[in-house]
Amino acid sequence: MNHEEIEISVKNFNLWYADNQALKNINLDIPRRRITALIGPSGCGKTSFIRCLNRMNDLIPTVRTEGEMLLNNENINHKDVDVVSLRKKVGMVFQKPNPFPSSVFENVAYGPRIHGEKNKQQLAQIVEESLKNAALWDEVRDRIDRSALSLSGGQQQRLCIARTLAVHPDIILLDEPCSALDPISTSKIEDLMVKLKEHYTIIIVTHNMQQAARVSDYTAFFLHGKIIEFDETKKLFKKPKEKSTEDYITGRFG
């Protein structure tokens, strides 16, 4: 871990939903331009954690947090942080593909547009580039004005990735991006992730152990709101230090 550059540094982080503590004293350094996988059984806090990184939890009124998440030496969860520019830096792809009910073009152009890009040529260029980077351009180039809802589930999810890329984030959060997809679409998205880590820091929540093992460089194992183990993926899967990690990755529970 020492040789890696750190993108986000989480220190003594706690999170409550009303009185229910969902994250307990989380400490984690997320390396830059690597894929970090978060694994663990349902309800262990992975999604709660990832949704703190772009303050998506602000939409839930009962959430309270404590501790630090440092991105460029700034605490993400400080109340003075401009959430809009934070979310521009930290993009998110959700569990279920959620394209806007408009054309493929409009879906990708929406982000740049709300951030002030008006030039049509510029927009068209960003859209093409983003779709190419999301490995979707060849499939949609001749139906870019058709509704995004007419695409298949896997294409919709890659469109959501393209839409995220269009606002030029540094970090991309993926919350179980393949759980609603078939194996072929899943492998396309996995290939895409590996390609994207050249330029982006990627954090992925997944229930699929093979997926974590296949694509990620680092893996954190969550259990009951705590991080039990965090290591290079190879080491964690080959030689877990903790008994519960081993039990989980060998399928003995969860």
Add this chain to the structure above:
Amino acid sequence: MNLQEKRQRKDQLFAVICLASTITGIVLLALLLCDIFVKGFSWLSWDFICSYPSRFPERAGIKSAFWGSIWLILLTAALALPMGVSAAIYLEEYAPRSRLTKIIEINIFNLAGVPSVVYGILGLALFVRGLSLGKSLIAGALTLSLLVLPIIIISTKEALSAVPKSLREASYGLGASRWQTIRYQVLPSAMPWILTGSILALSRAIGETAPLIMIGALTFVAFTPQTPLDPFTAMPIQIFNWISRPQPEFANIASAAIIVLLLVLLTMNAAAIILRRKYQKKLQG
């Protein structure tokens, strides 16, 4: 009789009761419409729509009432729609989830159930006398706006809350502000339902008589209003006036006027459906 048969019997019995209820409703409505059409249809003509009322039944028309109603509904829409939709957006999207907000929302629900004559009394005190607007179109439109506001707010709020959370998250996730998310994603998605609710609310307003009588709308008007400050009459009032006359011909004229009113209502409801279809198609591509 075994248990199986008993259950089937009950099932059939329930289906029969439901069918009977449906048929009763439809038959009563059909009888009512038949009665109106039989009496009124022969009195319907272009002249009827283009003439002012008269004390001679054969010369009487609903020009002033028809245009009065059109004015009234347009003014009401112009007043109530922006206010109602904005209020709903505030309550649904911006207001803190506090007890005060809850109390306000419950009261809006209650307001939707207040008898319209009460709004008439309020309109009379507030607009006709308080603001000295007199028995004018604008006073009528303001009163009807009060009447339909709760319905517009409730239906808009429901339309907004039916927009899937995932759509908002997608927008926020890209760094959109709350206003951008509402303006570009939430409102367009909710628009078909907002329009439907609003048009249905307005079609309720166009049939209202009691509040207009309370604020003193005229019953015999031989001119069409030119400005919102002019006195006016409206179709329901004209119908009410004709029916209360002793001559039997006027009852038939009233039926003819009811047909016109129904046509206007049907047109509005059809518009609601067409608009909704159009928007949905646009959203689904």
